[in-house]
Amino acid sequence: MSNLTKTVKLHARLKTKKEATKILGLIGDSIEHDTALRNVSTERDSTPFKVLISTMLSARTRDPVTEAASARLFEFFPDSKSLSGARSSRISKLIYPVSFYQVKAKRIISVAKIIEKDYGGKTPSKMDELLELPGVGRKTANCVLVYAYNTPAIPVDVHVHRISNRIGLVSTRTPEETEQELSRIYEEKYWLAVNELFVSFGQTVCKPIVPRCGICRVKAYCNYYENLVRTGESPVSA
Numbered sequence: 001m002s003n004l005t006k007t008v009k010l011h012a013r014l015k016t017k018k019e020a021t022k023i024l025g026l027i028g029d030s031i032e033h034d035t036a037l038r039n040v041s042t043e044r045d046s047t048p049f050k051v052l053i054s055t056m057l058s059a060r061t062r063d064p065v066t067e068a069a070s071a072r073l074f075e076f077f078p079d080s081k082s083l084s085g086a087r088s089s090r091i092s093k094l095i096y097p098v099s100f101y102q103v104k105a106k107r108i109i110s111v112a113k114i115i116e117k118d119y120g121g122k123t124p125s126k127m128d129e130l131l132e133l134p135g136v137g138r139k140t141a142n143c144v145l146v147y148a149y150n151t152p153a154i155p156v157d158v159h160v161h162r163i164s165n166r167i168g169l170v171s172t173r174t175p176e177e178t179e180q181e182l183s184r185i186y187e188e189k190y191w192l193a194v195n196e197l198f199v200s201f202g203q204t205v206c207k208p209i210v211p212r213c214g215i216c217r218v219k220a221y222c223n224y225y226e227n228l229v230r231t232g233e234s235p236v237s238a
């Protein structure tokens with residue numbers, strides 16, 4: 001049985017809205033770097049198209065790899081017009097070593113073609129339109145809303161899903177359920193911040209395999225930590 005499963009059984013009280021807000025603040029105090037998407041979205045020549053393509057590249061890929069691949073790609077193909085006419089072998093070479101680079105190369109060219117043909121080169125800003133693009137799911141669409149258009153939404157990736165369940169903000173099985181529950185527990189004014197804070201926190205403190213509970217500012221509120229203490233299992237790592 002995994003520690004996460006054990007945690008839910010041992011101590012399953014979910015956090016109140018007030019506690020959830022406090023926890024968000026503590027996570028904000030803990031993080032020391034911006035995510036790749038924040039960096040891409042705040043660059044001087046950033047566009048919604050670049051945010052969309054970087055988000056697609058980022059799936060199952062570490063942030064530094066995503067950022068470097070995005071920079072190489074956008075140097076030659078900065079918009080849907082140029083990317084829609086590219087050969088996939090060229091794009092594969094530019095974005096390597098992002099995971100599934102050959103599949104992603106074909107997908108981002110397809111997306112560029114659709115944006116060029118159906119949207120006149122303007123990346124859609126509505127959830128239902130984004131979801132119609134090949135390879136774009138709820139997480140990617142929500143990232144575009146948040147990072148490109150400043151539209152309140154909560155993108156839920158593996159970090160957001162894991163951390164929310166460990167702490168006891170939610171008790172869910174899928175990222176979609178987590179998105180629903182987080183949208184309920186957090187007022188809309190916090191939505192723009194949730195993904196950025198949780199992802200950065202998950203990369204540096206509440207890591208997937210070995211969470212750094214010893215140094216974590218959230219531990220006083222964390223179900224996972226409380227259950228480790230209760231059962232006598234020491235926190236995993238400082």
Ligand code: SF4
Binds near residue numbers: 167222224225
């Ligand atoms: S105490 Fe541990 S499990 Fe809980 S949020 Fe912090 S690092 Fe994650």
